[in-house]
Amino acid sequence: MYGNRQLAYAPTPYVPRSALSATINLDEEVKLATTSSERDLYDSLAEIYSIIITLDALEKGYLKDSIPEGDYTETCSRLLKQYKSNLADETVAKAFGDLESFKREWDMECPRATERLRIGIPATVEQGPSQKATQQGDSADATLVVNATENFITLLDAIKIGLVEKDTLHPLLVEIIQAVNKVTDKDFESKGKIVQWLITLNQMRAADKLNDDQAREFQFDMEQAYYGFKGTLKRD
Structure with a gap:
């Protein structure tokens, strides 16, 4: 009875086709870029x-x-x-x-x-070296003090004449933080502002510049940092 019963579908025999063969050479190097x-x-x-x-x-x-x-x-x-x-x-x-x-x-x-x-700067530049080999007793080397003072003045003069591009201010600010850390490891008024502005400038492109409000605030903060630095020297 069941031997003469037809199937509801005709099974398709498997016939290998060349089109389905592997086309990737497993020994060939895969290149991520073509140009x-x-x-x-x-x-x-x-x-x-x-x-x-x-x-x-x-x-x-x-x-x-x-x-x-x-x-x-x-x-x-x-x-x-x-x-x-x-x-x-x-x-x-x-x-x-x-x-x-x-x-x-x-x-x-x-x-x-x-x-x-x-x-954007090493920790030794941001915080200063752990040892102050350049100090003699309790007094900082006069040459280092002069250098730090000149760096502050150079930066403030640059702001006053309108040089407020990142690629101008950032190197000057790095020189300041390096110079003051060679003189003293003590915190002074607005020293933290120097690092904050370093971070701000570091996020900018080289050709970017501070707007008028930023430039005014930057000048104020750097003047306060300069006065704070000089105040630290007087206390020493």
Whole structure:
């Protein structure tokens, strides 16, 4: 009875077809980029990734006091410079986006590197060296005091004549924080403002400039920091 019953469908026999055969050579290298510009972009992004990882390890080593201050400062400065140099390319900067989005995309947890990149200068520059070998007794070397004073005056003069571009102000501000830290490790009025403005300027592009309100506030803060610095010297 069941032997003569027809199936509701006709099974299709499997027939191998050449069109379904593998077309990928498993021994062939897979290329992420097909043009030189794409390769350059990926190389730059990979270098930025490496810089962030390396910088985070460097910061951890410095905090554990496992690396000399001089070596830390030199290495950190070089990494920060390389980071900025890569992002100076508009194509790379566009693909990079910003630090937080880049970290999310590549699942990176680098809090120490993030903070150092935000500030833009080594911790030894921001906070000053732990030892004041240039001091004699309780009095700072007169040459260092003069140098710090001249740096303040140069910066304030630049603001007064309208030089408020990031690429002008940021280097001058770095020189100031370095100079005052060589003179004294004491906090003084508005010293924190110097670091705050360093962070603000560090987030700007080289050609960006402060607007009128920012320039006025910046000048006021730097004048207060200068007076605070001089007040510290009087107390010493």
